[in-house]
Amino acid sequence: MTPPDEPATRGEYVLPPPVATGEFVGPPDDLDRYELIGPGIAGGEGVTWRARYHGQLKEPLPLAVKALRPPPGTGDDWPSDADRVRWQDQAALLRHLHLDHVVRLYEIFSGPAQHPAGAGDDATRRTAYLVMEWVDGPTLHELCADQPATGSTIEQRMAFVGQAATVLRELASTTRAAGNPSLHRDVKPGNCIINGARGLVLVDVSTLRLVNDSFDPVGLHTPAYTAPEVLAAPHLPRMPATDVYSLGALAYFCVTGEDPPPGAADRERLEAGLLATGVRDPQALTRHIMATMDPNAARRPADLAAWRRDLLALSRRARPRRRGPIYLAAAAAALTASVTVLNWPDPPRGERTGQTLPTPAVSTASALGAIVAPRDGSNVEQCAYLSGTAAPQPGMTLVLAMRNLSNGDPTRYVETVYDWDDPAKLANWRGAQYFGQGNDTVGQDYEVQLIAVGVDETRRWTESVDNTGDALAASGTVVAAVRLHRVTGLVPNNCEGD
Known part of the structure; x- marks a missing residue:
């Protein structure tokens, strides 16, 4: 609980200065185990310091040490044996769960207040401490x-x-x-x-x-x-x-x-x-x-x-469907062995092709579609431009459908290619797809499908409140696909420009 006199935090995040205070904390058998760095950060339940553990290591380990404030109404016997058992159980449970989005808890102990090296007095009232990893970043x-x-x-x-x-x-x-x-x-x-x-x-x-x-x-x-x-x-x-x-x-x-x-x-x-x-x-x-x-x-x-x-x-925003320039010169010169290419059939409206890719088939330059760039197996950042070739049937256009292969979500998220509403320009098409927010999906794998869908169905989707486009993707036919791997990096303008 945040006390009423705790100042609100505003502005840029500033780490405590990496300057040793000359003070230490530790359990009764090692009173100077952790060296405190900087002035500490006050919070509702106590004060947290950046700290380091020396031991006999060649270089110290960076850590965080939190001194817990005695809760209101507690006496000199705090923390009680029950409190210590509960904290040890919590530490064991968190080690078992090993959650990426929870701080790692290393040790819990009771010891004297912060003190200069060699000056700790175990006879004084003890404070409860949590030792955790230090996580950089703003709150x-x-x-x-x-x-x-x-x-x-x-x-x-x-x-x-x-x-x-x-x-x-x-x-x-x-x-x-x-x-x-x-x-x-x-x-x-x-x-x-x-x-x-x-x-x-x-x-x-x-x-x-x-x-x-x-x-x-x-x-x-x-x-x-x-x-x-x-x-x-x-x-x-x-x-x-x-x-x-x-x-x-x-x-x-x-x-x-x-x-x-x-x-x-x-x-x-x-x-x-x-x-x-x-x-x-x-x-x-x-x-x-x-x-x-x-x-x-x-x-x-x-x-x-x-x-x-x-x-x-x-929470996905409605991105404008833009008209972009034609980037590729010729279809035949663009095809490579790393591109999955499929025949472009004339599908019945509403037919779903399923979540798995068909076996690639040999096709001709006059009746095919392809994703030329990025190549299958490429690394991508937060978003990526894709380009390729196609020969759409009358009344058909193209969309790019992305699904995450790492998180178990079968939903396909659709983005229209540039000039989707003018299929005559799609012989050499270009578009963009998005792979998470910021760098929160680094290390995950994605599949991007090039799908032939009806122009009228696509227009209705762009005017609707459907946030994924999965139903639109299900109404069409997969023409080509690539699998991509997310790496750290943000693309200027978030791929919002052609």
């Missing part, structure tokens, strides 16, 4: 506070929320947690670090408790991110639906740049914020987010995997 609060989402940031921000949804789903999974489902209980922007390699990382795990934990004598919570039933009785056991409410409040913050009113998010404010971003259906995305903050816990989404998938689909 989500520092990144978004007072900065409403825009057309250029909405998809990335919702991707961060989707990563938080994945964390909460896996924490609460009985199967994933080997029969030990748990809750985070304090999801909020200040507890989320945005790391360049891993995306969103939840960094405060001191509030973690098993779902079946009984009466909570402390009842810590952050009001703006707390479900109404917890606000009414913060000491009672909590259920996964309470974390789902916090997730929705996090999404609200990412859209508006503001904390939601405690217990009752402002639907109109959320919808206005989404309308300004240019998402295809702001009303549908508003309903989707508000469902997580339903006052009735039983009505909140239970399947966070499906909720995340729909969130990412609904």
Whole structure:
């Protein structure tokens, strides 16, 4: 819980100066185990320092050390044996889960307050410490506070929320947690670090408790991110639906740049914020987010995997279908062995070709379609331009359908090629496709299909609120396909120019 006198954080993220303080902390058997770096960062539950472990290593290891503040109402016997056992259980559970979007917890101990080297006194009152990895990056609060989402940031921000949804789903999974489902209980922007390699990382795990934990004598919570039933009785056991409410409040913050009113998010404010971003259906995305903050816990989404998938689909912006230049000179010169080429049949309308690629067939230059660039197996950054050759039948045009081969989502996400509405120009076609937000999908594999679809069907789709185009892709015939691998990198202008 953030104390009322804790200053709000604004502006750019600045790491603590990498200067040793000359002070140390450690357990009773090694009082100077961790050297503290910089002044520390104050938070609701304690103070976190950048730190390093020397031991007998050639070079020190970078870490984070958090000194927990005694909860209100506790006495000199805090932390109790029960507290220490619970923290050790949490550490073991997090090691078992090994979640990319949760900070790694290495050690929990009680020891004297920070002190100069050799001056630790184990006879003084002990403090509880958590030793974690140090995660570089700004908090989500520092990144978004007072900065409403825009057309250029909405998809990335919702991707961060989707990563938080994945964390909460896996924490609460009985199967994933080997029969030990748990809750985070304090999801909020200040507890989320945005790391360049891993995306969103939840960094405060001191509030973690098993779902079946009984009466909570402390009842810590952050009001703006707390479900109404917890606000009414913060000491009672909590259920996964309470974390789902916090997730929705996090999404609200990412859209508006503001904390939601405690217990009752402002639907109109959320919808206005989404309308300004240019998402295809702001009303549908508003309903989707508000469902997580339903006052009735039983009505909140239970399947966070499906909720995340729909969130990412609904947050895709309506990109203009542009007229682009013709890039390729001749079809025959462009074909290579690395390109999957298929005969272009004259398909019945509405026929679905399925999710798997047909066996490539020999074709002629007058009756084929091909993806010439990028080549099959190429690396791509956040987005990529694709180009190739085709000879469309009358009334037919081309779209590019992308699906993620690594995350299990069978949905195909469609982008029209340039000049899709003038098929006479598609002998040498060009278009763009998108592979995640920022660098959150680095390392994943994708398939991009070139699909022949009806011009009229495509026009109706571009004028609709369908965010994926999967149904449009299903109505056509796959002409060619390539498989691509996502690497780190952002393309200038996000492939928005021809």
